[in-house]
Amino acid sequence: xxxxxxxxxxxxxxxxxxxxxxxxxxxxxxxxxxxxxxxxxxxxxxxxxxxxxxxxxxxxxxxxxxxxxxxxxxxxxxxxxxxxxxxxxxxxxxxxxxxxxxxxxxxxxxxxxxxxxxxxxxxxxxxxxxxxxxxxxxxxxxxxxxxxxxxxxxxxxxxxxxxxxxxxxxxxxxxxxxxxxxxxxxxxxxxxxxxxxxxxxxxxxxxxxxxxxxxxxxxxxxxxxxxxxxxxxxxxxxxxxxxxxxxxxxxxxxxxxxxxxxxxxxxxxxxxxxxxxxxxxxxxxxxxxxxxxxxxxxxxxxxxxxxxxxxxxxxxxxxxxxxxxxxxxxxxxxxxxxxxxxxxxxxxxxxxxxxxxxxxxxxxxxxxxxxxxxxxxxxxxxxxxxxxxxxxxxxxxxxxxxxxxxxxxxxxxxxxxxxxxxxxxxxxxxxxxxxxxxxxxxxxxxxxxxxxxxxxxxxxxxxxxxxxxxxxxxxxxxxxxxxxxxxxxxxxxxxxxxxxxxxxxxxxxxxxxxxxxxxxxxxxxxxxxxxxxxxxxxxxxxxxxxxxxxxxxxxxxxxxxxxxxxxxxxxxxxxx
Numbered sequence: 084x085x086x087x088x089x090x091x092x093x094x095x096x097x098x099x100x101x102x103x104x105x106x107x108x109x110x111x112x113x114x115x116x117x118x119x120x121x122x123x124x125x126x127x128x129x130x131x132x133x134x135x136x137x138x139x140x141x142x143x144x145x146x147x148x149x150x151x152x153x154x155x156x157x158x159x160x161x162x163x164x165x166x167x168x169x170x171x172x173x174x175x176x177x178x179x180x181x182x183x184x185x186x187x188x189x190x191x192x193x194x195x196x197x198x199x200x201x202x203x204x205x206x207x208x209x210x211x212x213x214x215x216x217x218x219x220x221x222x223x224x225x226x227x228x229x230x231x232x233x234x235x236x237x238x239x240x241x242x243x244x245x246x247x248x249x250x251x252x253x254x255x256x257x258x259x260x261x262x263x264x265x266x267x268x269x270x271x272x273x274x275x276x277x278x279x280x281x282x283x284x285x286x287x288x289x290x291x292x293x294x295x296x297x298x299x300x301x302x303x304x305x306x307x308x309x310x311x312x313x314x315x316x317x318x319x320x321x322x323x324x325x326x327x328x329x330x331x332x333x334x335x336x337x338x339x340x341x342x343x344x345x346x347x348x349x350x351x352x353x354x355x356x357x358x359x360x361x362x363x364x365x366x367x368x369x370x371x372x373x374x375x376x377x378x379x380x381x382x383x384x385x386x387x388x389x390x391x392x393x394x395x396x397x398x399x400x401x402x403x404x405x406x407x408x409x410x411x412x413x414x415x416x417x418x419x420x421x422x423x424x425x426x427x428x429x430x431x432x433x434x435x436x437x438x439x440x441x442x443x444x445x446x447x448x449x450x451x452x453x454x455x456x457x458x459x460x461x462x463x464x465x466x467x468x469x470x471x472x473x474x475x476x477x478x479x480x481x482x483x484x485x486x487x488x489x490x491x492x493x494x495x496x497x498x499x500x501x502x503x504x505x506x507x508x509x510x511x512x513x514x515x516x517x518x519x520x521x522x523x524x525x526x527x528x529x530x531x532x533x534x535x536x537x538x539x540x541x542x543x544x545x546x547x548x549x550x551x552x553x554x555x556x557x558x559x560x561x562x563x564x565x566x567x568x569x570x571x572x573x574x575x576x577x578x579x580x581x582x583x584x585x586x587x588x589x590x591x592x593x594x595x596x597x598x599x600x601x602x603x604x605x606x607x608x609x610x611x612x613x614x615x616x617x618x619x620x621x622x623x624x625x626x627x628x629x630x631x632x633x634x635x636x637x638x639x640x641x642x643x644x645x646x647x648x649x650x651x652x653x654x655x656x657x658x659x
Contacts, residue, residue, distance in 0.1 A: 127254070132284050133315035134250045137203060138171060139288040141243065143430035146412050151502040152210065153233060156581040158571040161409035162564040167240050168405065169560030174248025176550045180336055188253055195249020196316045202243025203309040209236045243312075250315065267538050271451055271464065274530035274537075279444045282437045282525075289433045339547055342368045342376050342384040383544045390536060390548060393613065394555040396472075396606040397532060400524075401559025402566065403475040403599050407433055407521060409563065410579075410592065411482060411514065417504070417583045418489060418511040420497065427511065429499065435515050439522035447526065464531035465610040471527035472606060476599035478520030483592035485514050490584060507584065535613055566595070 142164060149160035178195060182188045209232055265273065346368035365385050368376045412429060420427045447467075492509040532552065540548045570578040570591050578594075580586025 128280070130250065130254055130315050132280065133312070134247060135281055135284050136288055137199075137243075137312040137315065138247055139285045140292045141203075141206065141240075142168060142408055143289050143292060143433070144428075146409070147416065147429060147499060148210065151499070153236065154229070157413050157583075158567050158576075158579040158581070161413065161579075162567055163240075164408050164412075165405050165560050165564040165567070167244060168408070169557045169564070170241070170244040171247045172553055172557035172560060174244050175252035176248075176336070176553055178245070178248040179252040179546075179550065182253055192249060192253045195246045195253065197246075198242040199246025199250065199312050200316060202239045202241070202246055203312040205235055205239035206243070207309055209239060246312070267534060268451060270538055271530060271534045272448060274533040275444045275447060275451075278525075278529055279441060282440050286434050286437045286441070289430045289437075290428070336547060336550060338376070338380055339384050339387060342381055343388075345375055346381075383541055383547075386540045387544055387548055387551065389612070390539060390551070392609050393532065393535060393606075394551055396602055396609075397528075397552070397555050398559040398562055399599055399602040400472055400475055400528060401556050402563040403479050403595065404521060404525065405560055405563040406479060406482065406592075406595075407436055407518070409567070410588070411517065411521075413583060414482065414486060414489065414514055414588070415511050416499065417506045418514065419492075419495065419506065419508050420499075420511050422510075422512075426498075432511060432514065432518060435518040436522035436525070439519050440526040443523065443526040463614045464534060465613050467527040467531040469603065469607050469610060471524040471531070472599065472603040474520045474524040474527070476596050476603055478517045478524065479592050479599060480596035481517040481520060482514075483589040483596065485517060486583070486589035486592065488513065494584065505582075505584075539613065567591075570594070 145164045145167070146157075146160040149155040149163055150157060155163070178191065182191045342365065346365045349368065363385055365381055365388060368384075369378055369381045371378075411432070415432045416429045420429065489507045489509045492507045494505050495508045497504050497506045533549075536548045536552045537545050567579055574587075574590075577587050578591040579588060
């Protein structure tokens with residue numbers, strides 16, 4: 084008992100010293116902590132919106148630029164767009180690893196800002212009309228050959244995507260929003276409203292920039308993403324002390340991959356020679372089973388491996404979502420865009436897919452508040468993912484029927500970006516159902532997947548889990564490009580033709596819809612694994628690590644001490 088008393092007094096004195104140090108470290112002249120955090124959150128959100136403004140500005144009319152300016156066939160233009168989106172999705176993972184191991188975060192963010200500036204500055208160079216600048220009627224001042232133009236274009240896209248990855252990974256990662264103490268209800272609400280703001284920003288881009296690029300200044304349209312990227316970099320420079328987020332030391336991607344490879348190697352050796360049975364194949368990576376990793380690292384990887392089926396079923400879903408800037412865009416570009424004497428921008432049809440999300444988020448917030456009100460049952464958003472996947476499959480199927488319907492209309496001439504095209508006379512608004520269904524799918528799936536990826540792993544593994552979700556989403560973009568190339572090559576251009584009225588694009592959509600239906604049924608079969616969030620939180624799945632338990636005990640004791648300090652029942656003598 085005397086030893087326990089001394090230990091308890093020592094811990095209380097330690098906590099008192101920490102509180103005194105905290106009190107001395109915040110003099111009266113400094114900004115209050117709450118106001119500083121609010122300022123940082125607003126700055127992070129501002130940079131996030133500027134970066135997304137730049138990203139959507141590049142994507143919105145890339146297919147029209149590639150076909151009209153660079154002379155690409157339709158399937159190659161769609162593949163370029165999907166590969167750029169996929170690269171921009173994967174680069175935050177790469178840059179996050181570089182910032183952690185090879186280069187300092189401050190140096191790397193400066194490098195990424197330079198790459199972002201360089202990429203967005205080179206895009207206007209590619210689109211500039213050099214052939215219109217003459218010394219006289221017979222001599223052009225400067226020419227940029229088509230081959231060099233394509234090289235500069237690819238280099239600009241690569242540097243811009245690397246810069247985008249740096250801003251997303253270093254300046255405004257998800258951990259910068261301080262979500263550690265949030266429950267599933269608060270997390271789902273955060274992800275809903277975060278994606279709501281991002282899509283509101285993209286709606287502004289698709290309406291404004293797409294119109295300017297297509298109708299007002301088609302050759303200087305990429306200058307707008309450049310200006311937006313410049314604004315983002317100025318914002319980062321002004322508040323760089325608060326913007327460069329420094330995460331806590333935790334597990335890394337290399338550790339996670341190392342655990343997996345070590346477990347596979349040891350598992351093969353043991354199965355071949357010894358045949359030792361363990362509860363999980365990943366346990367072979369533990370030191371007490373012949374591996375090289377601690378129990379904490381292996382248990383964290385095991386919790387992450389539980390989400391791999393969820394991540395895998397998002398690949399094909401992301402491929403369907405990528406039809407908006409590829410297959411759906413080509414359908415809209417080959418439809419009648421005239422509306423009351425006004426030519427609609429092609430990318431403006433994307434707003435139709437955003438409107439359902441902007442409407443559904445407040446409705447889903449009300450539904451989630453009711454579902455999460457009961458503390459006895461752990462509501463899981465897996466039903467949202469199943470319905471969203473089904474909505475995506477129906478959207479692609481509707482696109483196939485819309486393509487058949489579009490070919491029944493006579494062809495008319497239409498001018499886009501000063502290029503005369505032969506298109507169907509079907510009004511582009513007949514394509515609205517497929518856009519609406521994909522918008523509903525995004526409203527249901529993306530926040531729910533983010534919640535499951537963030538909540539169903541230990542706190543120290545949350546960043547790694549979101550990295551893996553980004554990896555699988557990027558794989559979905561590249562999978563879409565691969566399917567387009569395979570369909571075009573395998574059918575000799577019939578399933579993804581350059582001139583839609585000469586091919587069978589509807590067969591491509593029906594094939595993709597059938598794959599998505601199988602994908603939906605597959606996820607529905609395993610959705611029960613993620614059905615009860617509260618059970619996973621309380622059964623030791625997330626908080627089973629000794630370090631996290633000590634942290635929680637320390638927080639509980641701090642809370643208990645604060646209650647003792649503020650309790651009116653205790654006398655001053657009892658408090659001392």
